[in-house]
Amino acid sequence: MHPYRYSRRPYRLFWFVVGAASATVYFRSHDLCHSRADPRLRWRDQAPQPAVPAPDPQNPSAPAPAPPNPSDARRSWQSSWHWHWPREDTAPAQWQEERQRMHALGAHATDTLADVSEATLESLLAAVQGLKAKLAETRALRDTELQELQGFRAEQQRRFEEWRRLQEQEQEKVQAQPPRRLV
Helix, strand or coil: CCCCCCCCHHHHHHHHHHHHHHHHHHHHHHHHHCCCCCHHHCCCCCCCCCCCCCCCCCCCCCCCCCCCCHHHHHHHHHHHHCCCCCCCCCCHHHHHHHHHHHHHHHHHHHHHHHHHHHHHHHHHHHHHHHHHHHHHHHHHHHHHHHHHHHHHHHHHHHHHHHHHHHHHHHHHHHHHCCCCCCC
């Protein structure tokens, strides 16, 4: 038996939990960063933007656009790596709409779960009733076989007693006859 068998188990569980948590965080951030649903998060698919945009050749007198603000670049970099929670400036109506949508989703999930559990219980009840019927059928079959077996044994016992009685009668006849003499 291994001497560290029992003392290593909690550590294995601890490292399993740490690995699962880190994998979850990695994949969640990976999904958020590479999401196709939000165009702001598609930083991999976008072509690199030049630091200073080129002037418009059609309109040379137009002023050149201003260079990008470094804080905007930092904000876009941060948004690509951090969790995206709703901002504080979202309207209360959006919050109410989201809350109602989540409530409806929860109600729908509850109804679905109730339907699934009801269907499961019905199928389980049907299986139990089927097993109960099969058990009753097996008992009835066993009882009939037992009665047939008892009848067969009674018949065998009656035949054996008759044979024994006949053997005793023959034995008495043989003993009752005088002995035969050989000349």
